[in-house]
Amino acid sequence: xxxxxxxxxxxxxxxxxxxxxxxxxxxxxxxxxxxxxxxxxxxxxxxxxxxxxxxxxxxxxxxxxxxxxxxxxxxxxxxxxxxxxxxxxxxxxxxxxxxxxxxxxxxxxxxxxxxxxxxxxxxxxxxxxxxxxxxxxxxxxxxxxxxxxxxxxxxxxxxxxxxxxxxxxxxxxxxxxxxxxxxxxxxxxxxxxxxxxxxxxxxxxxxxxxxxxxxxxxxxxxxxxxxxxxxxxxxxxxxxxxxxxxxxxxxxxxxxxxxxx
Ligand code: HXD
Ligand code: FE
Numbered sequence: 001x002x003x004x005x006x007x008x009x010x011x012x013x014x015x016x017x018x019x020x021x022x023x024x025x026x027x028x029x030x031x032x033x034x035x036x037x038x039x040x041x042x043x044x045x046x047x048x049x050x051x052x053x054x055x056x057x058x059x060x061x062x063x064x065x066x067x068x069x070x071x072x073x074x075x076x077x078x079x080x081x082x083x084x085x086x087x088x089x090x091x092x093x094x095x096x097x098x099x100x101x102x103x104x105x106x107x108x109x110x111x112x113x114x115x116x117x118x119x120x121x122x123x124x125x126x127x128x129x130x131x132x133x134x135x136x137x138x139x140x141x142x143x144x145x146x147x148x149x150x151x152x153x154x155x156x157x158x159x160x161x162x163x164x165x166x167x168x169x170x171x172x173x174x175x176x177x178x179x180x181x182x183x184x185x186x187x188x189x190x191x192x193x194x195x196x197x198x199x200x201x202x203x204x205x206x207x208x209x210x211x212x213x214x215x216x217x218x219x220x221x222x223x224x225x226x227x228x229x230x231x232x233x234x235x236x237x238x239x240x241x242x243x244x245x246x247x248x249x250x251x252x253x254x255x256x257x258x259x260x261x
Pocket of ligand 2: 103106196
């Protein structure tokens with residue numbers, strides 16, 4: 001994919017100015033879509049502990065297909081790589097192998113979070129999900145199956161994990177949500193959120209570095225546009241999922257309305 005000058009990062013990993021101008025434009029453009037996920041009312045209500053119980057459970061259940069499939073998206077991308085094809089490929093290989101292992105535990109933590117919130121876990125695992133929910137997982141599957149390594153990593157590890165680091169930090173920024181859980185289960189219930197809520201999380205930046213290393217310093221306008229489209233699509237599908245659950249949410253009457261079962 002990179003038939004032009006290679007990119008070798010010299011500045012700090014988590015500073016957008018360490019990347020070429022086209023990458024900075026891409027990040028700024030897509031951040032508008034990311035904000036609509038991070039700033040979503042559903043997460044605002046979660047943070048304030050005033051999301052109604054039914055919507056809370058439905059959201060946790062609806063998020064499951066992506067959680068379950070996430071390591072598989074990464075595995076599909078791993079299959080695109082041959083060792084020694086180039087620095088971007090080698091970087092992606094290390095990243096994917098290491099993080100597939102990490103995501104194994106994340107699925108367990110999500111299940112524990114859902115169980116502590118009163119979700120019917122067997123139904124979440126084996127039942128059917130709303131179309132609006134499935135769009136995100138089907139999009140991820142499709143982009144990882146059919147698109148290039150760089151575009152697929154942009155849609156999943158950059159876009160989805162990037163937005164997730166921020167929305168989970170937002171929910172954890174106040175103590176109210178955690179306090180809904182009985183102390184005996186709180187740590188277990190909050191584990192997934194806490195792990196993703198690290199403001200200094202390097203994951204999406206590592207994904208960005210891989211993408212830029214794969215496509216080089218001067219990718220074609222078409223490559224840039226495919227990356228932009230893939231990132232924004234992921235954010236739009238995340239938002240669609242959130243809008244779907246918020247549509248039937250009960251307005252908050254008082255903080256503390258929401259109670260885990
Ligand atoms: C958000 C619903 C609107 C889906 C969130 C997907 C987050 C995926 C994070 C990734 O690290 C996989 C995981 O299970 O931790
Ligand atoms: Fe994760």
